[in-house]
Amino acid sequence: MCNGILGKKIGMTNVFSPDGRLVPVTVVQAGPCYVTQIKSEKNEGYNALQLGFGEKPLSKVNRPSAGHFSKSGSTAFTTLKEFHVENLEGYELGQPLRIDMFKVGEKVSVSGISKGRGFAGTVKRHGFSRGPETHGCRNHRKPGSVGCSAWPARIVKGKKMPGHMGVDRKTVKNLEIIDIRPEQNLLLIKGPVPGPKTGILEIVRTGRK
Template identity: 50%
Template sequence: MSGLIGKNIGMTSIFLDDGRCVPCTVVKVDPCYVVQIKTIENDGYFSVQLGVDEKKIQKTNKPLLGHFKKSGLSPKKKLLEFKEDSVSHFDLGKKVSVDSFQEGDLVDIKGISKGKGFQGVVKRHNFSGVGERSHGQHNRLRAPGSIGAGSDPSRVFKGKKMAGKMGKKNVTIKNLKILKIDTHQNLIILKGSVPGNKNSYLMINKKK
């Protein structure tokens, strides 16, 4: 299996064999189950849909109940799809765990970044502001400044860096190294940081 669904537990640091202390992220990977298998004949490509975390039947709509019934599984809270080169070795309802990964593997981590709300140009785009406090500027220190010419073109060009909502976007961090795997507690320790808040879901893809 080339992918798993995990949860961001938080950051810590560990010492390597050479004595270096490196920052790392602990990811909880509960057993995932194969909910759907897509093939070239039916869907045009190979992929496997995994589900994780039990969900109450009362909180699941009928279309999803029918979807889970095909694989003989109870409803799951999170569903994610992983593209595969072949699906011949997968079975509906099969359990997938951290055993499919090894220490030293490189993985790509995809998640939703932390939401920052509505932010100005200084925080959102690293602008330095307009003027200085010592030159008679008392309320322009974090202003965006001019956003375009007046008469021509008489409009603001698309893509102009301005204030707006920041964060809460799909972010992928590539080539993170797996430092340690704890099969008893279903934990993966990754070198570096991952996107998202604590306990947010992560899509873990093994590099091919």
């Protein structure tokens, strides 16, 4: 059984739990996703389903992509993602997958591309401490010494320094599903998830409750 689905982040809100607690949740439009390719261990060396999310006309893609999408239907998709499965029985091209595969209370891992923060210094980017805020001090937010003296006389690869922050793939594990609304294709997941509003997310069941 496929244990994952693609979705789009809508935003955050609060809901009340049955015991009266106010729980912060992220609203995700999860699916419907459609099977665009079935990969088998015989042909590709592993079993997986390629799922498409976000419909768009075939006229909006190039001819190779249009030929690929036409095998599973008459619609193209903005996002494609593979999900490994143990058994391919019961799956066919063009089959829709919806959020009824999940249950309230299940744990899921959510992956997405984090928000872009532009160019950032070491204090914001890596959590460095500031220098003294006293009279005469000229080192407030500078990274400090980064060299290696006479040997190796260069900056070591991987040194934490100022640079571009964000736009990285992030995964938050073991988030609880608070509510499922199949008629609207909405998942309410406890807590924040990576990415901006309308960002594409991968939601995978972890098997924990």
